[in-house]
Amino acid sequence: MSYPPKLAEIIELFEVLPDVEKREALISYADSAMRQGPREGETFDLEDVRKDEECTDTVGVYLKVNADNTSHYRITLGPHVQTLTKAMTSILCKGLDGISPQEVLDVEADFVPKIVGADLVRQRSQTVYYILTRMKSAAKVWLNRQRALQSGEAA
Amino acid sequence: MSDSQYAHPEALVSTEWLAEHLNDPAIRIVESNEDILLYSTGHVPGAVHIDWRADLQDQTVRDYITPEAFAALCAKNGIARETTVVFYGDKSNWWSCYALWAFRLFGHDKVKIVDGGRDKWVAEGRPLTREVPSYTLTEYPVPAKRKDEEIRAFFEDTLKHSQEQKPLIDVRSPGEFKGDVTHMPEYPQEGVLRGGHVPGAKSFPWKRAVNDNATFKSADELRGIYEKEAGLSPDGDTVVYCRIGERSSHTWFVLTYLLGHSNVRNYDGSWTEWGNRVRAPIERS
Numbered sequence: 001m002s003y004p005p006k007l008a009e010i011i012e013l014f015e016v017l018p019d020v021e022k023r024e025a026l027i028s029y030a031d032s033a034m035r036q037g038p039r040e041g042e043t044f045d046l047e048d049v050r051k052d053e054e055c056t057d058t059v060g061v062y063l064k065v066n067a068d069n070t071s072h073y074r075i076t077l078g079p080h081v082q083t084l085t086k087a088m089t090s091i092l093c094k095g096l097d098g099i100s101p102q103e104v105l106d107v108e109a110d111f112v113p114k115i116v117g118a119d120l121v122r123q124r125s126q127t128v129y130y131i132l133t134r135m136k137s138a139a140k141v142w143l144n145r146q147r148a149l150q151s152g153e154a155a
Numbered sequence: 156m157s158d159s160q161y162a163h164p165e166a167l168v169s170t171e172w173l174a175e176h177l178n179d180p181a182i183r184i185v186e187s188n189e190d191i192l193l194y195s196t197g198h199v200p201g202a203v204h205i206d207w208r209a210d211l212q213d214q215t216v217r218d219y220i221t222p223e224a225f226a227a228l229c230a231k232n233g234i235a236r237e238t239t240v241v242f243y244g245d246k247s248n249w250w251s252c253y254a255l256w257a258f259r260l261f262g263h264d265k266v267k268i269v270d271g272g273r274d275k276w277v278a279e280g281r282p283l284t285r286e287v288p289s290y291t292l293t294e295y296p297v298p299a300k301r302k303d304e305e306i307r308a309f310f311e312d313t314l315k316h317s318q319e320q321k322p323l324i325d326v327r328s329p330g331e332f333k334g335d336v337t338h339m340p341e342y343p344q345e346g347v348l349r350g351g352h353v354p355g356a357k358s359f360p361w362k363r364a365v366n367d368n369a370t371f372k373s374a375d376e377l378r379g380i381y382e383k384e385a386g387l388s389p390d391g392d393t394v395v396y397c398r399i400g401e402r403s404s405h406t407w408f409v410l411t412y413l414l415g416h417s418n419v420r421n422y423d424g425s426w427t428e429w430g431n432r433v434r435a436p437i438e439r440s
Binding site: 024120 | 193209
């Protein structure tokens with residue numbers, strides 16, 4: 001399975017890190033999670049802010065798709081989200097930046113244990129997959145809208 | 156100071172008390188969380204980290220570590236047999252109560268919980284550090300055995316308890332108890348095939364024992380909930396359970412230490428065992 005280039009770079013880095021440094025890198029990514037939110041003046045094609053039953057706090061996903069079909073995500077997290085989920089937010093915002101919505105949909109979640117380490121992905125830390133699910137959900141909604149628009153134009 | 160009306164007020168300390176004892180050589184401060192990386196983002200100065208899964212559970216069989224492994228865990232964290240271990244953590248102290256309960260399994264009785272846990276400490280603006288402390292290795296004697304029979308219930312014990320209509324307390328959310336959902340609110344599904352509760356169990360969600368800031372309710376309030384409303388007797392034979400045993404550790408702490416009930420066991424297999432077990436009887440309401 002090949003991953004988007006930026007994500008592949010992050011995965012490769014984590015795969016060679018010893019456990020202690022892997023944790024430090026995750027903490028560093030988690031620290032930058034709060035900087036992944038929308039910046040002043042930015043506009044988006046899709047905004048999806050909600051508190052789901054399976055997550056401890058509200059997560060906002062903001063998607064912008066450019067004319068060249070590249071996509072950019074901004075994400076906001078409520079304060080009660082787990083540290084691992086915060087780290088994955090920063091990793092995904094960086095790793096999936098600039099790929100198309102269809103490519104986001106095609107990203108398989110099997111990279112998560114490669115980054116996080118199998119011992120950290122366990123019962124009570126499964127929400128680490130949640131952010132990717134939400135990003136894919138936004139990409140899918142955007143793609144469906146585009147298809148609807150195109151079929152409307154064709155009609 | 157804790158409510159002196161509690162049966163064992165010495166088992167509960169305030170954040171103020173903790174702040175005054177950060178350098179007390181007679182205690183070891185232990186953080187236990189659900190969020191596995193939370194300790195690394197900052198912790199109470201001097202606190203060590205004990206993880207419910209990596210440190211307290213056997214990594215192959217679903218069970219707790221051996222007495223030898225427990226002695227090694229204590230030794231490497233600078234905990235001696237006479238050390239008072241003071242636990243605190245996230246999620247209203249679920250996992251710190253779980254760790255305390257696990258320490259009791261090995262006969263380490265000098266234990267305390269910080270009322271309000273990590274959230275209260277942080278909310279009060281008290282110091283956090285990322286510096287991981289290093290303590291001199293102790294020589295912790297290997298406990299003769301794990302005292303499972305005293306404070307732990309297994310499937311067969313809980314089934315017998317149910318059949319004999321003895322006090323059984325389900326501390327999960329009402330939706331889980333009724334069988335409407337097979338996951339905890341705000342959590343993904345954790346692999347349970349059937350929803351509902353152990354026949355005869357009464358629903359008393361763990362959260363009823365705490366205030367909004369995660370501190371425990373007063374002794375009077377707790378007696379009203381567990382003795383008057385639930386009908387539990389201080390000398391009764393009670394089994395508590397939840398999903399994997401952490402929320403029920405919280406209620407176990409309340410019943411054992413704050414109300415002084417003498418015979419309370421935690422069924423740590425809980426619903427992830429019962430709800431998956433072939434032919435385990437289930438009640439829905």
